[in-house]
Amino acid sequence: MCHLKKMEKNFYVTTPIYYVNGAPHVGSAYTTIAADVIARYKKTQGYNVYSLTGTDEHGQKVEETALLKGLTPQAWTDLMAPKFQEMWKLLNIENDDFIRTTEPRHKSAVVKILSTVYEKGDIYCGEYEGKYCVSCENFVPENQIVENKFCPDCGKELRVVKEESYFFKMSKYQDELLKHIDENPNFILPQSRRNEVINFIKQGLQDLSISRNTFTWGIPIEFAPGHITYVWFDALTNYLTAVGYENNLEKFDEFWNNSEVVHLLGKDIVRFHAIIWPCMLLSAGIKLPDKIVAHGWWTSEGEKMSKSKNNVVDPIEEVKKYGVDAFRFCLMREVNFGNDGDYSTKNIISRINNDLANDLGNLLNRTLGMYSKYFDGVIVEGKNEDEFTKNLYILFEETLIVVERSMEKLEFSKSMEAIWKFISRMNKYIDETMPWLLAKEESEKVKLGGVMNTLVEGLYKVAVLIYPYMPVKSQNIWDQLGVEKSIKNSLIEDIKEWNHFKKGDKLGVATVLFPRLEVLVEEAKNELEINENLKIENPTTIEKFGETKIEVVEIISVEKVEGADRLLKFKVKTGKEIRQIVSGIAKNYPEFKLLEGKKVLAVLNLPPVTLLGILSQGMILSTEDKKNGIKLVEISQEIKVGAKLK
């Protein structure tokens, strides 16, 4: 194998090819949106990008289903594949290629990799007897079989299959693969999945049966007449097919050999991608992908999705309700990629109303409204060099750094958290600079222009940062700002300076970016019922509660405490003074600098204590649950410092 260094800025991202027997659902939509977001993001970073999705069309179950429908397997897959293509169109996915494993180009690629591995001496003939899951297309090892007959992954009953079979010498690559994983900490993400794979390999890899002769719907093996290719060996090869492995070596050089290669997938198929696939590539002498990134599962309103519970999230319905951009945004923002997440109507509505309608939509609306009122919507010359403006500039530079760092690990949610911190800071900037007061003084006109220009420049930048998630709304922001360009080809490099707008430029027409979803909130409220006979445990009294003085404080600065990796040292502004509070939450806030500027609740009448020699003058309130760990109780920016909790 070769460890080629990247020569150019090429980027290749894939989703799994989806199993054609089922319809696309929120899980496949999630992976595909994530792939689209990272592809669009890399383009804003100046990368030459290729993105791939497609359908997995071979295997026994497809053959059986087609038979039941009275169709040939090919006719059945021809009917199903377009359902995926239509869904990706609806979700505004800009894939460069859509591969179907029944295409001639893919069949030739599988023939090529099989013969390469065969000539290497890594395939031998043997006999396989085992318990096979038709649904997952997978032989299940004895120690994983549930109650002696059920599949551990899908729960269906296994079949005993005994057949002559060709085996791939996967065991031969065990040590080389472990070494690669060890040397490349980001090869399998997130960490939890990486550990799982390492443990699995260390138990010892077995050779893999890669041929079948009990059914015919698959790719024939040239050196093994009567056998077809095991469906996973077939399916995984699609990642090579699409970039020209078999028929376009120039393209293959561009997007495989000299490219960053990233596979996105659900956590259920990590082992196929992180064990079988790299072993196949090692044997065929092909460079390994750079990152294999697994995401978690979605539940619906806290419960597992199932047809019987009637709680399956249908992307088509969600897009109808909220619009495609809001749906894409919520999926990517709601959970950290890699973790499991819950799809809840209440959370979605709250995200749309708070993050999109309030924070972003209002900022745009207020800015355009003021520009129109003070300067008729025509850009003026301005100058403003106060601390507020300087701080905003600094925060923007920090935002770009956090975005880049998070996106390297596909931490979409963290990246958006940073973008929204900047958006909140812009809202605060309006409160700090108070343009309505500046507008009253003729002598402040230049400063007013400076403030207003900072706001339109900031919004111009925000549009580019959110473009990967919300391609339509980001263009809409540019339109409202009067920018006569397509946002599609914009580069992060071009938004580093605050100088896009020129004197005389005309701003566009202000419209509502995201309408608030009031009605739906009412509906959700009506569903709530209360228990009138509730028993209260450990009752307290209003008087006792009132003895605790809890107030809103603003976090001014956060620092790590040397020699105590659990502790963070906060400087907070209370209604009266600045206090220092030490809190043991460092593990939960690796990006603790993002807390600066946030408003939180603190208990202020506790006696001061000294923790590891550091004075602590209060306690910041937090919540703890299994999903999020410890989180500070954040208070809306509208609430003033010193407001009392009653």
Ligand SMILES: [Zn+2]
């Ligand atoms: Zn199964």
